Amino acid sequence: MKKISLLVLLSVVAFNVVSAEISDDTQKRIAENRQLVKELFAALKGELGKALEAGGPAAAIPVCKSRVPEIGKIFEEKYPGWTIGRTSLKTRNPVNAPDEWERPVLQGFEARKAAGEDPKAMEHSAFLEKDGVRVFRYMKAIPTQEVCILCHGKQLIPDVVAKLEELYPEDQARGFEVGDIRGAFSFMQPAPARN
Template sequence: MKKISLLLLLFVIGCTTTPVDTEERISANRQVVKDLFAALKGELEKALAAGGPAAAIPVCNAKVPEIGKTFKAKYPDWTIGRTSLKTRNPKNAPDEWEKDVLQRFEARKAAGEDPKTMEYSAFVEKDGVPMFRYMKAIPTADACLLCHGKVLLPEVAAKLDELYPEDKARGFDLGDIRGAFSFMQPVSSRN
């Protein structure tokens, strides 16, 4: 039965998507990444300038969900998030598909590919619904190391321990894959 369902899904996707459709979806997802990254970076830069890394952590803790809600309102059919193999918040743990893509990103990095260029997309079935999924790697930049690096200021480590008791998102080096933006939308969605 699963084979029949998979064949039917591939047939339906093949009939409803074209290379142009796929490129349009990828382009739309790239734009959402760009906009989401700009919003997150803007809040982080303001918080860092106002009080340094330890003071920025609670701002990120509160602002990131607000930014997510804004994007969810703009793209109501989409699932929009960030995930990692080493999450700060366990609510952002990768599902099996995301975990596989993150591991592929790591293999590509090990083979010499620049994480800044890494993205992956696929048409999949989730709970019986044809979906388009997209992930874009998030490379670790200098500013990320303030809260995600191997050496943290004591006040930063203390604030992270307080707000994120299950934090695993430390120990990164510049250029490491910090995680990825992960988006999912029904194939029937056109926004």
């Protein structure tokens, strides 16, 4: 009987140690992803700010189309093995359409906002298998800011509409108001297999 009790006790202790390691690993990964959000947001905001100053909203649209993917590639070089992107339920570029994991997360963000949660604090993460490989996925909501409505709002000026129709014929990313969830940063990184 003592042997069984000792085995049960050791099993519980071992389980708690593994759980703590998983929790520590998850927290570390969340912290890394939060830092990446800050860095990426600052880079994108800086690029957008320069374009807006140089030529206004219509001139910023081509910069967003060309520079945003380039900035994403720079960050993927800085974070080897990571997939770094943005997605939305209402995409401007169909290449950024949500995948089967991202879509329900975005819908969950919308439900949380409808329940009164501040989008600035919304994030979601999970370990999962993708193509037979264990990965860590992270999403952080992007709240619509005042500057966003210049090109994503309900009332767009004619030259912005013309440039959007020229560069993004499948654009769905209009009609937003300040505080709406514009979309989310979406990151995926390799995660070591569990022992």
